[in-house]
Amino acid sequence: MTSQPRSLDFHPLRADLYQELHSRPFQVLPSRARVTQIALLTTPAQRQSQFRHLQNLHRLLGEHWPEQEVSCYEQDFGPLRIRREVHMEFTTYTFTNLRDSDADPFAETGISLLPDGWLNELEGTVVGAFHVEVRPSSESARNELAFMRKHFEGMRLVGSSPQEGAARILGTFQLHSDHFGRFMVLNHSMSDSQLGRLVQRLMEIETYRLMSLLALPLAREITPALNDMDQQLVNITQSLADNETLDEQKILAELTNIASRIEAFRAHSTFRFSATRAYHRLVLTRLEELREDEVSGHLTLTEFMTRRLTPAVKTCEAVGERLEDLSRRVDRASDMMRTRVELAIQSQNQQLLSSMDRRSRIQLMMQHTVEGFSVVAISYYLIGLLKLALDTLREAGVAFNHSLVLGVAIPVVMVLVFIGIRMIHHRFIKMARRQ
Incomplete structure (x- = not known):
């Protein structure tokens, strides 16, 4: 029998490091479920308010509430399952409606069982909000597609058959009349745990896709200013190359102004662009895990993301790289101007010394x-x-x-x-x- 090595010095975070890999377990879903996920950008103060609001939900439903906030919290309230995940800059709420119902797809959703008014008081800025309808498959693939299409308000569908045809996914990646996105998953041969992992990946793809696109409006906003600063810098460097007579103090003031604006843009955008790259890599990873097969007549999720999302991310990366390039070019132009000023000062000093020598x-x-x-x-x-x-x-x-x-x-x-x-x-x- 092996004795416990009490003399070993264990790291104080060792237990947390083990627990980290199990902090966000996959859900287990039956083939008939209605899931709604909402992703909200939150400040630390809003996060605390959200936790108190979650405790209030437990009181409304007559259940004991959690005392301490954790990164991933999940609780069943009969047919309603609630899952809250805290991320670095956003929080996701996943509401799963497991009530047996013959209602049409999206007539009932994951939030249908929530107490009236509770969701409206949830603090934070909503980025992602979508419904996922999970159903068993039918006999005919053609009937399945016709059944799925009529519940997406005539919008163009994107879909695939992941896991070698074990299920079928269709969605639009657009907002519908209820201001939510929609996805439908038809299960052919997946177990409840496999289906839960598939739906989890699908929700992560949509959430991370939206989070990665947050930088695109910022990139578009910055680009005109970058064009103006780039042209100013071109004019300054051309004047230096032509050895024109310049007002050095005015040029240095312009360079200082350009440098300060670039640093302001960098401070405002560096985190957002870095986050975009990270979210984009997560999207690509989740898409690889789907192992999609094409559904006739539809773009797969991977094809859609490659065609639409990747160019947007590349645009953000290009703007970020352009900011860094402009910063380096301003530094070089400033160095040239300082060298020019120093040479002029040296020439003046030499003339002054010569004059002083003559006077001496x-x-x-x-x-x-x-x-x-x-x-x-x-x-x-x-x-x-x-x-x-x-x-x-x-x-x-x-x-x-x-x-x-x-x-x-x-x-x-x-x-x-x-x-x-x-x-x-x-x-x-x-x-x-x-x-």
Whole structure:
């Protein structure tokens, strides 16, 4: 007998990771069921309000309500089954009517058993809303198609026989007079669990299709502005290539304006375009899982999606890539403009330095001239002082040749003053060089 390894350090999320794969189980459906799914875009506040509204539904139906919200909740209320799934940005409600009834298709739906007024108070923005009629097949394929067509208000049908003909699906991917979409599933040989998986895939295809198309209006809205910015950028880069005389500050302001608009578009659209790609991949995956066979005269779901949905998704991807390309081109144009401005500044600095060098040489020449005048001026004052001193000595009775001494002193004083000024000059030059 193996003992429990209590000493192992288990990750705190280990149980949640195991449970994640089982959090959204497939439904089990009989061959006679009416299913309605509603997908709503929700904010966190609306999600909390929706959960309280779900608790209120339990009270209205006389059942005990859930205390804690989970990602996937399912509950049976007799013939009514309710399933709520919380996704990243939307919530789906699946209402399954299992009541035995001989009513015509879509005369009764999954929401027919809900209390009056409850659905109208459900918060959130409805993106997807459609009915799925599940019935057993008849003997004749031709009679089946005629039976199915008359319940889709004359709209063009899209359909197939998935799982090697084990069932038949028809739908329109359009809104009908009740503002809901419609699908009909006729079961030939599927078990209840297989039928539940088929209907689940069908509902996911329709929901993810609609979620993936949310980016298309945004892409169309952005495109004219991108065209204008693209043309502005072409004009700017052409002017740079032609070496025209430009107002650099004006051009930089235009580039900054374009860059800010692009970043605003990117902030507004990046998540939506990324979500579109993710939803589109989920749609393609679910279509592969259907393993469709063609129904004579009708496009299969895969053909319809490839022809209609894929171009729309490619348009969104192209707009997203164009935003990224424009952002890179604006960066390169800004770099070129900055280089142009820096070169102009360097040229101005060089001219300024040359002008300063010329002024420095002129100032040096003026300084030398001033130094010559300074020697004369200082010598003049020193000789004046010396003359006063000699006059004082002569009056004191000292005998000497006053004129001779004064004449000899003049050149000596001038030479000494000149040497002193030059020494001071060289001392300051050495201090400047050390600094």
